[in-house]
Amino acid sequence: MKLQRVVELIEQEPAFNLVSHVLPDGDSIGSLLALGEALQKLGKKVALFSPGTLPKKLSFLKGYSSIAGAGMDTAATPVVLVLDCSDPERLDLFREPVLQAREIVNIDHHVTNRSYGTINLVDPQASATGEIIFRLLQALRVPLTASICEALYVAIATDTGSFKYDNTTAAALRVAAALLEYPLKISELAQRLFDERPxxxxxxxxxxxxxxxxxxxxxxxxxxxxxxxxxxxxxxxxxxxxxxxxxxxxxxxxxxxxxxxxxxxxxxxxxxxxxxxxxxxxxxxxxxxxxxxxxxxxxxxxxxxxxxxxxxxxxxxxxxxxxxxxxx
Ligand SMILES: [Mn+2]
The missing domain is CATH 3.10.310.30 (Diaminopimelate Epimerase; Chain A, domain 1)
Known part of the structure; x- marks a missing residue:
C-alpha cells in the first residue's frame, strides 16, 4: 500500500524537503506546515519551501515564517515530499531540483495528478491533501499538537469551501471532528479564512x-x-x-x-x-x-x-x- 511505503521511507530517511505548489492555498500550506512539524517531532530534519509569495491571510499559522522561497538542495537532501501539486509545472522554480531528487513523494488529491513521483500517494477521493496528511500522521503514530491540528483543519476547511463543497464527505468531517478534539477556535479561523478581506x-x-x-x-x-x-x-x-x-x-x-x-x-x-x-x-x-x-x-x-x-x-x-x- 502506498501509505505504508511513504511511512517506511519517512522512518528510514533522516532529512526531507517539503514543497507546496505555486500560488499556494490553505490546503497546500496547511499540509506543508502540519507535515513539517510532525516530521520534526519524529526527530527529522525538514526544510519547507513554497514558490513565490505566500497568502498573507495564513500568516497566523505556526511555522509560516520558516517557509523559504528558494534554496532547495536536493543533492544534499535527496528526498522531497510534494504537497497538493498535480503537475511539476506548478512547482515553478522548484521544478528542477524536485525532478532531480532521488525520491519524489507526490502527495495529492487532484484527479488530474500526473503521477510524477517515485511514490504517488494520490487519492482523488480525499477532500484535501490535508486529509491524506492526517492519515499519514496516524500511520506514523505522531502525537498531534494544537498547531498540527490547526494547520490540517485550515487545509480541509479551505478545500471544502468551509465544508460547503461536494468533497465535504463523511470521511472529511470525521477527520475534522478528530482535529476538533484539540481546542481550535473555529469561528476565529472561519473569520480569518473566509469572511475577512482587505x-x-x-x-x-x-x-x-x-x-x-x-x-x-x-x-x-x-x-x-x-x-x-x-x-x-x-x-x-x-x-x-x-x-x-x-x-x-x-x-x-x-x-x-x-x-x-x-x-x-x-x-x-x-x-x-x-x-x-x-x-x-x-x-x-x-x-x-x-x-x-x-x-x-x-x-x-x-x-x-x-x-x-x-x-x-x-x-x-x-x-x-x-x-x-x-x-x-
Ligand atoms: Mn488541495
Whole structure:
C-alpha cells in the first residue's frame, strides 16, 4: 500500500524537503506546515519551501515564517515530499531540483495528478491533501499538537469551501471532528479564512463586477480582471480567488469564468461549475483541476482567448444539457 511505503521511507530517511505548489492555498500550506512539524517531532530534519509569495491571510499559522522561497538542495537532501501539486509545472522554480531528487513523494488529491513521483500517494477521493496528511500522521503514530491540528483543519476547511463543497464527505468531517478534539477556535479561523478581506479586495471586486457579462442564454457568466487592476488597488493574486465565485453564484448560471489578463499575450482562466465537469474544458487548454473548479493558462491575446473559451464553454454546456434532456 502506498501509505505504508511513504511511512517506511519517512522512518528510514533522516532529512526531507517539503514543497507546496505555486500560488499556494490553505490546503497546500496547511499540509506543508502540519507535515513539517510532525516530521520534526519524529526527530527529522525538514526544510519547507513554497514558490513565490505566500497568502498573507495564513500568516497566523505556526511555522509560516520558516517557509523559504528558494534554496532547495536536493543533492544534499535527496528526498522531497510534494504537497497538493498535480503537475511539476506548478512547482515553478522548484521544478528542477524536485525532478532531480532521488525520491519524489507526490502527495495529492487532484484527479488530474500526473503521477510524477517515485511514490504517488494520490487519492482523488480525499477532500484535501490535508486529509491524506492526517492519515499519514496516524500511520506514523505522531502525537498531534494544537498547531498540527490547526494547520490540517485550515487545509480541509479551505478545500471544502468551509465544508460547503461536494468533497465535504463523511470521511472529511470525521477527520475534522478528530482535529476538533484539540481546542481550535473555529469561528476565529472561519473569520480569518473566509469572511475577512482587505479593502483592496473590495475595490478590485467593484471593478470586476463592472465587467460582468452573461452568455449562452444566461447559463454562462464571465468577469475580467487584469494585472493592472490588481496594481491599481494594491490587491494580491490571492484576492482574485474570491472573485470568481461571484460568477457562478448568480441564479441560473451554470458555468462561471474569470479571465485574468496577465499581460497582452497571456491570460489565466478560472472556471467554476454547478453541474458539468469543467476540468474537461480546462484540460483542453493544458490546464486542470477539479470537476467544479478548474483553470488554465493560455498564451494568446485576451480577445482571442475570450472568444475560444466562451465558444468551448457554450458547447460544453449545450452537450451536457442535451444529454440531460435525452435522459429525462
Ligand atoms: Mn488541495
Amino acid at each position: 479593502l483592496a479586495f473590495y475595490r478590485l471586486l467593484q471593478e470586476a463586477l463592472a465587467t460582468l457579462e452573461l452568455h449562452g442564454n444566461g447559463k454562462i457568466a464571465s468577469m475580467t480582471v487584469s494585472r493592472e487592476m490588481l496594481a491599481r488597488h494594491g490587491a494580491a493574486m490571492e484576492d482574485i480567488e474570491g472573485i470568481i465565485n461571484y460568477t457562478r453564484n448568480i441564479e441560473g448560471v451554470e458555468i462561471g469564468i474569470l479571465f485574468f489578463v496577465e499581460n497582452p499575450s497571456e491570460v489565466k482562466v478560472g472556471f467554476r461549475s454547478r453541474q458539468v465537469d469543467i476540468s474537461v474544458l480546462a484540460g483542453k487548454f493544458n490546464g486542470g483541476g477539479h470537476p467544479k473548479a478548474a483553470g488554465c493558462r493560455i498564451y494568446s491575446p485576451y480577445a482571442v482567448v475570450r472568444e475560444q473559451i466562451l465558444r468551448e464553454a457554450e458547447s460544453l454546456w449545450e452537450s451536457y444539457d442535451n444529454a440531460g434532456k435525452e435522459r429525462s
